[in-house]
Amino acid sequence: MLVDESAATTKQSKEPAMIKDVFKLVEGYPRVPITVDCVIFGFDQNVLKVLLIRSDIEMFRGKWSLLGDFAHDDEELDGAAYRVLQSRTGMEDVYLEQVKTFSNPKRHPGGRVLTVAYCSLLNTEHHALKILDNELHWHAVKNLQKEDMAFDHKEILDTCHAWLQKRMMEHPLGLTLLPEKFSLRELQNLYEGVLDVKLDRRNFRKKFFSMDFLIDTGEYEDDVPHRPGRLYRFDYKKYEHNKRKWTGIEF
Amino acid sequence: MLVDESAATTKQSKEPAMIKDVFKLVEGYPRVPITVDCVIFGFDQNVLKVLLIRSDIEMFRGKWSLLGDFAHDDEELDGAAYRVLQSRTGMEDVYLEQVKTFSNPKRHPGGRVLTVAYCSLLNTEHHALKILDNELHWHAVKNLQKEDMAFDHKEILDTCHAWLQKRMMEHPLGLTLLPEKFSLRELQNLYEGVLDVKLDRRNFRKKFFSMDFLIDTGEYEDDVPHRPGRLYRFDYKKYEHNKRKWTGIEF
DNA sequence: TCAAAAGTGTTCATTATACACCCATGA
DNA sequence: TCATGGGTGTATAATGAACACTTTTGA
Numbered sequence: 001m002l003v004d005e006s007a008a009t010t011k012q013s014k015e016p017a018m019i020k021d022v023f024k025l026v027e028g029y030p031r032v033p034i035t036v037d038c039v040i041f042g043f044d045q046n047v048l049k050v051l052l053i054r055s056d057i058e059m060f061r062g063k064w065s066l067l068g069d070f071a072h073d074d075e076e077l078d079g080a081a082y083r084v085l086q087s088r089t090g091m092e093d094v095y096l097e098q099v100k101t102f103s104n105p106k107r108h109p110g111g112r113v114l115t116v117a118y119c120s121l122l123n124t125e126h127h128a129l130k131i132l133d134n135e136l137h138w139h140a141v142k143n144l145q146k147e148d149m150a151f152d153h154k155e156i157l158d159t160c161h162a163w164l165q166k167r168m169m170e171h172p173l174g175l176t177l178l179p180e181k182f183s184l185r186e187l188q189n190l191y192e193g194v195l196d197v198k199l200d201r202r203n204f205r206k207k208f209f210s211m212d213f214l215i216d217t218g219e220y221e222d223d224v225p226h227r228p229g230r231l232y233r234f235d236y237k238k239y240e241h242n243k244r245k246w247t248g249i250e251f
Numbered sequence: 252m253l254v255d256e257s258a259a260t261t262k263q264s265k266e267p268a269m270i271k272d273v274f275k276l277v278e279g280y281p282r283v284p285i286t287v288d289c290v291i292f293g294f295d296q297n298v299l300k301v302l303l304i305r306s307d308i309e310m311f312r313g314k315w316s317l318l319g320d321f322a323h324d325d326e327e328l329d330g331a332a333y334r335v336l337q338s339r340t341g342m343e344d345v346y347l348e349q350v351k352t353f354s355n356p357k358r359h360p361g362g363r364v365l366t367v368a369y370c371s372l373l374n375t376e377h378h379a380l381k382i383l384d385n386e387l388h389w390h391a392v393k394n395l396q397k398e399d400m401a402f403d404h405k406e407i408l409d410t411c412h413a414w415l416q417k418r419m420m421e422h423p424l425g426l427t428l429l430p431e432k433f434s435l436r437e438l439q440n441l442y443e444g445v446l447d448v449k450l451d452r453r454n455f456r457k458k459f460f461s462m463d464f465l466i467d468t469g470e471y472e473d474d475v476p477h478r479p480g481r482l483y484r485f486d487y488k489k490y491e492h493n494k495r496k497w498t499g500i501e502f
Numbered sequence: 503t504c505a506a507a508a509g510t511g512t513t514c515a516t517t518a519t520a521c522a523c524c525c526a527t528g529a
Numbered sequence: 530t531c532a533t534g535g536g537t538g539t540a541t542a543a544t545g546a547a548c549a550c551t552t553t554t555g556a
Contacts, residue, residue: 018309022361025308029321031282034365057276058269070280074363077354101352101367103328110273112325114285116352185507202510203546226506227553250545436534453537454519461517477533478526501518 035115036081037068037153039099039160040089041141042124043177046189048141049124050157051089052149053134059109060150064139066157068115081118090131095176096120099163100156107152119160121176165195169249172213175234183221183229184208207249213239286366287332288319288404290350290411291340292392293375294428297440299392300375301408302340304385310360311401315390317408319366332369339387346427347371350414351407358403370411372427416446421499423464426485434472434480435459458500464490 019025040051055065067088071080081096099119105112129136141161146154168174174190175182188204191197208214214232221228239246270276291302306316318339322331332347350370356363375389392412397405419425425441426433439455442448459465465483472479490497 017307018312019307020309022308022310022359024361026284026359026361026364029284029286029364030324032285032322033277033280034283034285035280056268056270057273058271059273061269071283071354073281074356076356077352077365098351100349101328103322103367105325105327108273108277110275110277113277113280114328116354183508200546200548201508202548205509206511207545221508224507225555227508227555229508434535451520452535453521456536457538458518472535475534476528478528478535480535 033111033113034071034077035068035113036071036077036084036118037066037115037156038081038084038096038118038120039066039157040085040120040122041160041164041177042122042138043174043190043193044124044138046193048161048193049138050141050144051136052139053088053136055150056134057150063150064144064148064153065150066153067136070113077116078118081116081120085120088131088133088136089129091122094120094122095173099160102152102156104152115156117156117160119163121164121173123177123179125179168194171243172234172239172249181217181219181231181233183231185229187232211246211249284362284364285322285328286319286364287322287328287335287369288317288366288407289332289335289347289369289371290317290408291336291371291373292411292415292428293373293389294425294441294444295375295389297444299412299444300389301392301395302387303390304339304387306401307385308401314401315395315399315404316401317404318387328367329369332367332371336371339384342373345371345373346424350411353403353407355403366407368407368411370414372415372424374428374430376430419445420501422494423485423490423500432468432470432482432484434482436480438483462497462500 038051042049042051051067052064053067055061055063057065067084069080069084069087071077075083078096078098081098082094085091085094085096096118097120099117101114101116103114107113107115124138141157144154144157148154149157164173168191174194175187177190177194178186184205187208188199188201191204192199213235215235217231217233219231221231289302293300293302302318303315304318306312306314308316318335320331320335320338322328323334326334329347329349332349333345336342336345336347347369348371350368352365352367354365358364358366392408395405395408399405400408415424419442425445426438428441428445429437435456438459439450439452442455443450464486466486468482468484470482472482
């Protein structure tokens with residue numbers, strides 16, 4: 001019923017033919033075009049946004065597309081995603097993580113193309129868009145319909161959005177979406193906006209203060225039409241050091 | 252600083268050249284061989300095991316390899332992984348989920364080959380191995396060293412093991428590793444074995460009973476050299492129905 | 503002085519943790 | 530009768546959830 005390890009080892013006598021030429025082996029594999037698609041989230045005006053361009057493909061005229069490109073020869077996919085991000089937005093030092101590979105053979109009208117989706121988060125204030133080809137701009141995530149987007153990009157976006165919601169409960173990822181100095185109100189708006197929930201203000205503060213990852217800058221908001229809030233920075237070093245003990249945020 | 256949506260829309264006048272021939276577009280993309288690799292976990296004798304074969308590649312002689320194959324033309328990767336699982340083990344109706352894509356250009360000695368890792372869980376008792384080519388057998392996960400495995404398969408295994416540990420806290424995945432009827436001791440052994448922790452027996456029972464997903468079969472263990480434990484089944488229907496409310500298991 | 507959001511504590515309910523004894527079975 | 534693990538409850542600590550008033554600022 002179950003093959004014991006020692007039993008398996010003794011059967012080594014009838015050894016199958018070994019493959020000697022690995023290059024020839026790989027030659028024989030079918031090949032598939034690979035792209036990366038970046039789902040780049042930003043947070044602005046208390047709304048979760050995603051960076052899109054107009055598709056330059058005739059049959060998707062007017063539809064929105066994620067930033068993507070095919071993978072170059074001998075390029076690692078993380079590198080390809082980073083290249084896309086940099087070349088299309090001019091931004092550097094950006095959080096980027098692989099989320100999922102989409103392989104439906106019909107997902108690209110020009111034939112089978114695999115795509116590996118990456119999720120990225122950045123601060124719309126501190127990262128000005130330098131290149132504006134193809135109407136590159138921030139688009140509110142909530143308003144996007146499947147029909148508005150090229151390829152299976154709505155599905156990819158939804159997958160990455162769900163991924164972000166989950167991940168934001170486990171790691172303080174979301175903080176990369178905020179300016180370096182932020183008020184607790186902004187932080188709460190971020191969590192409420194991304195998770196699409198309402199949270200109790202006092203409990204939210206308590207929760208974050210008890211994590212002890214916020215550094216009080218001593219500064220205050222400016223230009224607000226009400227009492228200005230304190231500004232905090234996130235203590236990334238402390239977080240990196242303690243993250244093993246940290247099991248996440250729960251609301 | 253930030254491009255407003257309406258502003259972007261008005262720029263539509265200077266439209267770039269549109270791509271009409273999508274087939275020609277895809278033709279121009281570089282192509283890469285794609286494989287799937289299945290990390291198939293089993294649980295036996297209170298030990299987490301993984302299903303491996305001997306590599307049939309000369310330069311990896313004697314090393315262990317995950318079950319994998321290249322993706323066929325127009326084959327979705329989920330399908331390819333399932334095909335690998337079925338053709339190599341004869342098993343059906345198996346849990347299978349995509350985990351991560353590995354793209355290091357040096358990961359395959361025969362040239363660049365992307366691989367998409369899938370994780371699968373099955374019950375070693377109920378799924379007898381039907382095909383035993385290449386010494387297909389269960390190998391204890393703990394004892395495997397990087398040098399024992401072909402390609403980057405140790406890295407893939409580690410990634411999937413970490414994934415499983417995390418996922419088992421969020422979903423009762425692990426139950427597919429057990430026989431249909433199981434005792435609470437077996438269930439606890441499973442959690443302890445996969446997560447590599449010790450748990451309090453009374454609290455573990457309370458936790459699982461309070462989730463209310465266990466159905467008492469009224470039957471008892473047999474052939475045990477001590478008082479036999481009650482056997483339970485997992486109420487998958489109830490779980491499916493309630494899983495939105497369910498936020499996971501925590502120890 | 504008004505509007506708007508900042509800042510702040512307590513109570514109650516729930517959940518996690520730690521811990522020890524008797525029971526049923528096979529050998 | 531003994532060894533082995535099955536089965537059970539309680540007390541304490543920690544955490545989450547609900548909730549209202551005063552303060553500060555700009556308009």
